Amino acid sequence: MRAVQAAKAAGADYADARVVSDGSESITVRNQTMEGIHRSASEGIGLRVLVNGYWGFAATARLEPEDIERTASVAAEIARAASRLPMEPVRLAEVEPVSGTWHSPMQEDPFNVPLEEKIALLMEATRRMQSVDGLAFAEGGIDLYRRRTFLATSEGTAVEQTTVHSGAGIEAVALGDGELQRRSFPNSFRGHVAAAGWEHVQKLGLIEEAERTATEAVELLSAKECPSEVTTLVIDSGQLELQIHESIGHPVELDRVLGMEEAYAGSSFVRPEDRGRLRYASDLVSITADATLPGGLGSFGWDDEGVPAQRVPIIVDGVFENFLSSRETARLLGLPSSGAMRADGWQNLPLIRMTNVSIEPREGSLADIIGDTEDGIFMATNTSWSIDDHRVNFQFGCEIAWRIKGGRLTEMYRNPNYTGITTEFWRSCDAVGGREDWTLWGTPNCGKGQPGQVARVGHGAAPARFRKVQVGVRG
C-alpha cells in the first residue's frame, strides 16, 4: 500500500502495485547424464499508474522505501511523457474492490521433494528409452514454478495469491540418413505442466511410457513421408491445444483486436462488431475461457487488475461471443472486464493473456473418432507452429502421423504437417471428442508484448476431426 500511496503522491489518478516473488527449479537429464539443475529466485515491485488518462509503468528489484518512491515518480513521469501524443484518455471498466488470499491446489509441494528423487525419475526414464536400439538421445526434464503476488490498488483492492506449477516430460530423438525424428511424452516442449504439486509429475507415467516413446521415434526414421494431399485430418488433444491457442486464443484478445499489438505479433481478423455474429467454427465447437478450472495454468483468484476469476464463453456452438479483455479495453466496448490481465513477474505491466481457453468436450473417444473415419490422416504431438499477423493462415507440424483406413490406423508417416485458414478450418470440424480423452494441457511459453513477456496459460482439449485439410506441405 505504501507504493500505491507513493504513486498517488507522485500525481497518479489511479495506481496499482504488485510485489511478486518468483521461484523456479529446472532439471534436465540426457542419456542418464546430468545436463543441468538450475534454481532461480526473483523479487521486485511493479507500479502502474494513470495520470490524466495516460499509462505509466515502472519496476524495480530494489524494495527500500526510497527506491519505491523513486520508481513511483518514474512511472508518473512516463505517464506524463505519453501525453506528448494526445489520445482519448484511458478509462477503466468498473470493478468492486476486493481483499483476500488464493492458493492454487497442491497436495505435495514439489520444492520440498528431494532433488535425488527428481533426478532418479529422469535417470530411470532416460535409461528405459536408451534400452531401445537405434535411439540417439533420451532426454527428460522437470520444471517447477512458484509465484507469490501481492496486489494493491488505489481503489482499495488488496489480494495475495500463490501459484505452484509443476511439469515434466520426456523426449526421444532418433537420427539417421539425413533425418531427425523425435517423440515426446506426454507432450512436446518439456511435457505437461499443470497448476499442481509433485503429485502431478508422479501421475504422468514418464517411466511407463519411456520405451514406447523411444520405439516410435526409431520407427519414424524408416516411415514414409506424410503425403501431400487434401484429406480428412484427425488431431490429438495435445495438438488441438496449440491449434486453439494460436487460432482462437490469440485472435480474441481484445488488445490485439484494437491494434495494440500491431507492431509485434500483429493484430486479428476478429473485429469488435463480430460478437454474436461471426460464424467462427462449426456448431460442434464451443470454446470457453475459464480462470476457475482447478489445475489450469491460467487459473487464479483475481487477475492482475483485481478482477475476479471467471468463466467466459468465447465461442458458443460455433458463433463468436466474447473477447478476452482488460478493464481498459472492455470499457471501450461498454463491457465489464473478462478478467484476463496478467503480467510476467514484477518486471512487466499486465497484458491481456489467455486464461484456460478450452474446447468443450462433446462425445466419444479418440478411438471412436478414428473408428468413424473411412479415410484420412491422424496427427499427434506438436513440433512447429506459425500463423500470420492477422491470425488467418496457419501451418502446424506434428511429430507423428498414421493413415486412417476403414476406421483403423494403418501406415505410419513422418514429418507430418497441415495448413489452413482459421475460420475455414474450424468450420470444417465435424467431430470433437468427449470428456474421456479431454485433457487440461499447459502452455508454459506464450510470448507477447514489448518488452517480451512469457505467460503460462492453459488449454483443455480433446481430439477432433476436420475435413478437406491440406496436409504434407513440402519445402
Add this chain to the structure above:
Amino acid sequence: MPGLVGPDEVRRVAQAALEIPGADGVEVLFLHEWGGLTRFASSSIHQSTWREDTAIRVRVVSGDRVGVAASNELSPKGARRAAESAREIAGVSSPDPLFPGLAPPDPIEDAGRYDEGTAAATPRIRAEAVADLVAACPEGFVAAGAYETVASEVAVANTEGQFCWAPSTQASITTVVGGGEGGSGFAERFAPRMQDLDPAGIGRRAADKAVASIRPKDLEPGRYPVVLEPSAVSTLVGFLAWIGFGGRVLAEGRSCLSGKEGQPVAVPSITIFDDASAPGTLGLPFDFEGVRRARVDLIRDGVFLDGVYDRRTAKQTGKASTGHALPAPNPEGPLPLNLFMRPGEHALEDMIAGTERGLLITRFHYSNVVHPVESTITGMTRDGTFWIEGGEIAHPVKNLRFTQSILEALAQVSMVGRETELASEFFYSASRVPALKVGSFNFSGRSDH
C-alpha cells in the same frame, strides 16, 4: 535513473559467492540491466515501461558435479545465498563427464559500447522521438511500434582468477505503419547509441512502404524469384544460427551442417561470420562463462568451415572454445549472437531491375522450423510484399506463406546487396546482413490481406 554498479562493487558482491566453503570451483555471472520502452499504437503512446533488474547466477563445481542457482538480490548476502543453493544442487547432482572446468584468467578489454546519454534516456526523450516518427505518417495512416533504450553491465568472475566486466547500451526503434486499403509498411533500426537511430527517417521509410502497399492483389502460391530485404535475410540467417551453427548440434549430428565441414553449402558470394568485436554490431566482448568471443568464419565463399563452441562442446569435440557460451546450465549449447553476412556490390534497385518476374519481400513473420536437418522453415511475409514485373515494382500482393530450405535458398543467390542493416530475429542476438536476390523461393500458401 540508476547508473553502473561498476567492476569494484561487482567484485565485492561476487566475492561472497566465490569464498563459499566446500566447493572445488565457483563462477559468478552478474547481470544488471535498466531501461525504458515507449510503446505506441494508432499513433499514440499506450504502453510505456521502465525497469531495473539484476541477476546473480552462481555455478558451483564439486568434483565433476555442477549446480547453478540465481537470485536478483544485488548484495553479498544474495550472492552467498545463491552460492549455497548451487552447492546443495552440486552435492546431489550426478557427474557431468563433459564438464570442462571454469575459464582460466584472460584480461578482456571493454568493447566501448556504453553510451551515457542512451543509458540516461528519459521517457520525454523517447516520446519526442516517437512523435517525430509518427509525424512522418501521411493522412489516413497510423504508426505502431516501440522505441527502447537499454543499458546493461555484465561480468563474470570465477575462482580460477578470471574477471571480466563490460557495460553496453542498445537503442532500437521498430515500427509498422498502416492505413489506406490494406497498406502496411515496416522499418526498424538497432544501434548502440540512440543518436544513431533517426526516428523520422524510420517513420518515412515505413510510411513509404505502407502507401506503396495499399490494395494488394492476390498471387497464386508457387516458386518465384525473390529479392529479400535485410530484415527478411536476418530471419534466414538467425534460424541458420539456431539450427546449424551451434557446436553441440553440429557434434551430435542434429545440425543441417553436420558432416559438411569443408563442403560448399551456398554460392561463393555468401560469407557468414560471427564477430562480437567488429564495428556495427551490439553485445559483449566475452561470453557468459568469461571466455573472449573470437571471430569465427562459419561460411566463407560458400564453403561451410565450422560452428561456434563453448567450453563444454569444445571438450566434447576436442576443439577450443570460441567464446559463445550462453548462461549455464544450457542444454542447447553455444550460439553465435553477432552474425555478419558479407555485403556484395549490388544496390537494392539493381536487384529489382534485374528481376523479370518475382517478388520483393520486406520481412518475414512468425517463422518456425519445419525440418531442422534440411534447414526448412516456414513463415509469412508481412508489411510490404510486392510483385516485380519487367524489372519494376508492379503492385503489392497479399501476404504469402513460405516453406523453404535456408541452405537451398543460399545456394541460389544471384545478387548480394552492398548495404547492410543490423536486424534482430531473436532476443539477445543481432545479424548485420545485406539484401539478397534468390533465384527460386517456395511459397506454399497465402493469406487474405
